Amino acid sequence: MTETAIGSTAVENSGAQSKSQQAYAAVKGRIVEGTYSPGYRLVLAKIAEDLGFSVVPVREAIRRLEAEGLVKFERNVGATVSGIDPTEYLYTMQTLSIVEGAATALSAPLIDSVAIARARAVNEEMRECLEHFDPVRFTTLNQDFHSVLFEHCPNPHILDLVHRGWNRLASIRSSTFRFVPGRAQESVQEHEALLQLIEGAADSDTIEKAARQHRAATLDAYLAQAKQ
Numbered sequence: 001m002t003e004t005a006i007g008s009t010a011v012e013n014s015g016a017q018s019k020s021q022q023a024y025a026a027v028k029g030r031i032v033e034g035t036y037s038p039g040y041r042l043v044l045a046k047i048a049e050d051l052g053f054s055v056v057p058v059r060e061a062i063r064r065l066e067a068e069g070l071v072k073f074e075r076n077v078g079a080t081v082s083g084i085d086p087t088e089y090l091y092t093m094q095t096l097s098i099v100e101g102a103a104t105a106l107s108a109p110l111i112d113s114v115a116i117a118r119a120r121a122v123n124e125e126m127r128e129c130l131e132h133f134d135p136v137r138f139t140t141l142n143q144d145f146h147s148v149l150f151e152h153c154p155n156p157h158i159l160d161l162v163h164r165g166w167n168r169l170a171s172i173r174s175s176t177f178r179f180v181p182g183r184a185q186e187s188v189q190e191h192e193a194l195l196q197l198i199e200g201a202a203d204s205d206t207i208e209k210a211a212r213q214h215r216a217a218t219l220d221a222y223l224a225q226a227k228q
Contacts, residue, residue, distance in 0.1 A: 190210075
């Protein structure tokens with residue numbers, strides 16, 4: 001193969017990867033925001049047409065989302081958006097409460113006043129969101145808030161587990177607080193309590209316990225509602 005041909009192939013591969021990443025971000029975004037709800041059939045040709053791509057990068061994006069658990073393939077149906085049954089939700093939230101609690105505790109000494117201010121500003125947006133409750137926006141802000149608290153975690157393995165947990169919940173993020181709207185106000189109050197613990201340089205065990213209880217409370221509220 002000539003040098004020109006090799007260069008051309010490299011450019012094509014780079015372009016394909018870029019389109020695959022764009023397709024992944026677009027489809028995942030629609031799943032997270034609730035446009036593609038659990039059970040929604042993902043027609044590759046239609047998505048490709050909407051994005052102005054060929055089917056190839058869309059298929060690659062769907063495979064990636066399947067690996068993350070956001071999409072599943074059903075015989076005679078094709079690719080659909082995954083839902084999370086109560087048992088799967090239970091296991092995911094239990095795991096996330098442990099790993100996110102640890103990540104938050106490890107991050108705490110590294111969270112400066114700028115990050116605290118950013119988290120508090122997000123929490124204030126969540127408080128304002130309560131007046132005319134928008135569960136999709138609230139859950140997006142909720143992730144933004146928690147990201148500030150765990151993103152400084154110096155242990156990349158724990159941080160990876162946290163991100164995996166959030167990804168597994170992505171398909172129902174738009175509906176979590178829709179099922180338990182009363183939990184939203186409590187969540188905002190618990191966020192402020194967490195920030196005060198971090199500002200006051202509380203010990204890591206106290207911060208980890210508070211973060212875990214905060215996550216567990218949402219799980220308990222969700223499961224209680226599911227039983228009704």
